[in-house]
Amino acid sequence: MKIKDRLALYFTLISTLVLIGVLTMVYFTFVKFMQSEFFERLTDRTMVTAKLYLEADEISAEALDGVRQQYLVKLNGEVTRIYNDKNAATFIGDDQQFWTAQTVNEVRKQKKIEYTEGNRQVVGIYYSDNQGNFVILASAIDHGTITRLEKLWKIMMVVFLIIFIGLLLSGRWIAERILSPLNVFIDQVKGIKSNNLDFRVDEGNHKDEIYLLAQNFNDLIAHLEHAFILQKTFVANASHELRTPVTRLIIGAEIALAQERSKEDYQKSLQGVLEDADKLENIISSLLVLAQADLEYGENRTEALRIDELIWKLQQEWNLKAGKNKFIVNLKDLPMQEESLTIQCNPTLLQIALDNIISNALKFSDQEAVSCTLEVTTAGIHIDITDRGIGMTAEQLQHIFRPFYTSASKEAHAGTGMGLYMAHKIISLYHGTISVKSEKGIGTTFTIQFSKL
Template sequence: MKIKDRIALYFTLISTTMLLAVLFTIYLIFMKFLQSDFFERLTDRTMVTAKLYLEADEISREALNNVRHQYLQKLNGEVTRIYDYKNKATFIGDTTQYWTKSTIEKVRKNGRLQYTEGERQVVGIYYKDNQGDFVILASAHDSGSHNRLNKLLKIMVFVFLLISVFILLLSRWIAEKMLKPLHQFMLEVNKVGSKNMEFRVLETDNKDEINLIAKSFNQLMEELEQAFILQKTFVANASHELRTPLTRIMMTGELALTQNRTPEDYQKVLGTMLEDTSRMEHIITGLLTLAKMDLELIRSQMNPVNLHSILLNIQANWQKEENLQVQIIDGITAEIAPIISGNQVLLQIALDNIISNGFKFSNQQEVTCTLSDFNDHFIIQIQDQGPGIPKSELDEIFKPFYTRSKDSGHQGDGMGLYMAHKIIDLFNGTIAVTHADLSGCTISITLPKL
């Protein structure tokens, strides 16, 4: 059974149960009211009978009977008796002993008595008169009240059925309206697949459970997207970063084996290979750290990083390995070193990816890195001399697998700027394109001071 059907059913059962209890209570109250009213009418009959027969001494019995029948409405199955001190019926012309002596004595003892006997109601009073002490008993069948109760019961059954149907339809409508966001959520979830892991369900300003589920789902999708992307791109990233040191190790080894060399030359070769191997170890450590995407782990491995040193190291590596020019402009005039909290290997990977894009799209022309100080942040601006980036694509360049390499005739997997964005974000920094036109592109990186 669907949730909306269960909600409608439960709501209908609860509502109809309460309605049934209310109607039953009303029926009982009305029944007791009619019963009490009929007892009062019977009591009035006994009092009128006492006045007519016991106090109207000068009027004959026949005249009293005529008055009684003329002015008192005859009740259904009415029986009235006046019993003297010997518990015998008298006065009203019917001497039949209708009630037992025990009942008469009970009235005499209690002074007043009323009870129900089958479908009849009985009232008795003890009346003292100058002619003696008498017991007056009257009973009748309250057919009018029974007819009213039967009509009320039929009306209540009809109203109960009508309201029950209305509540069922109304509860289904309410349940469907309440669960409409959940239905929309399910439709959106069905759109999620391996090809659109960046998809997110719609979140609203409501603070209900469905919106909380949507937020939790989006958080889960965020983590799954990162894990999915990192799983598919880790090998490509490792190849991208490890290609240069591996090539240098292989070239150095092959060059050393081309001819016999002195022990000093071999030591120099081994030192160079050891240096490249150490660099590979740092790169692998950084890539594995990035792949884990454990923010607490990464933050626990953060250390003070000198931006001067890392930029000069990047400049030397590009000049040494690719013979490409990276110009460093130091815009910090203070004597205090520009120190941030981060991971040196990951930060160098991010900057190398941006600089590599600058060289690639400017046909290996010079790339300029400017370091400046702004309040409580350091800003690194990397400027190339390429064709720039169209404004329509500025919001896309930091997304995974997005690349313009195919259109420009270059090779690329669309992961360089994405990795740079993720790394800078881990260091609580920001990265954005601040200038993009035909004269080149400038990417600004803002990092908080330590």
């Protein structure tokens, strides 16, 4: 059974039980009220009888009977008796012993009694007079109340059925209304696949249990997305970063083995292979740190790095790799204090991030010169990397830091879509920010900032 059906059923059952309780209470309260009212009428009847028969000494019993029948409306099945000290019926013409001596004595004892025999209600009073001590008993059947109770019962049954149906329908409507966000949540969850883990379900505006469910589900999807991206991208990351040093290792070994060489040449070749292997080891270690970044391991493996020294190192390597003056560095009034130029980070990992941005700039500018401006202000370290490439549209700028996204329009610009994603992850890992401005056909500027702690 669906939750909304269970909610509607439980709501209806509880409301129905409450309704039955209320109707039952109303019914029996009405019964007691009508009985009490009829008892009062019978009590009045006994008192009137006492006044007529016991205090009107000058009037004969026959005359009193005539007055009683003329002016007192006879009740249904009415029986009235006056009993003397010997418990014998007297005064009233009908002297049949309607009640037992035990009942009469009970009235003498309690002075007044009220009780019910089937449909008949009975009232008895003890009355002391100059003629003696008497017991007056009166009883009748309240047909009016019986008729009213039958009508009331029928009305209550109709009302109960109408309210029950209304509760059932309204309960289902309320359940559907309350759980409608859950239906939306279910429909949205059905659409989540391995290829759109970046999708998040609507959490809504109500701070209720469904909101908490959606919020926790989104957190879970975020963790799954990160884990899935790590699994999918590690090979791509490794391929993206390891291709050049592995190629250099292979080429160096092939050149060394191509012909006989002197001992010095072999040593030089092996030294180059050793350097490339050492760089390869650093890159692999850095990739592992990147993979662990979301698990909050990589942040602890840091050391102090002077950013100007890293920029000079990058200029030297890129001018050797891409050509002289392909990477131009501009420094703006750098401070003398070393701590103002220092960043706490993993040097190899941060170099990978900057290498990715520079490589991307050179690629999309078709190997035109790329400039880097380093400035240190009171706010922190500010790095601008600018190219004169093809630029990007506003829509492309919204996606460039997503994994596997590439805006390449020709084969020379093709890539894995991981470089800028890695750069963004690494820079964010060390509490930096990266932003980009671009104009189509003019060029692009990546701005990296490390705030002063």
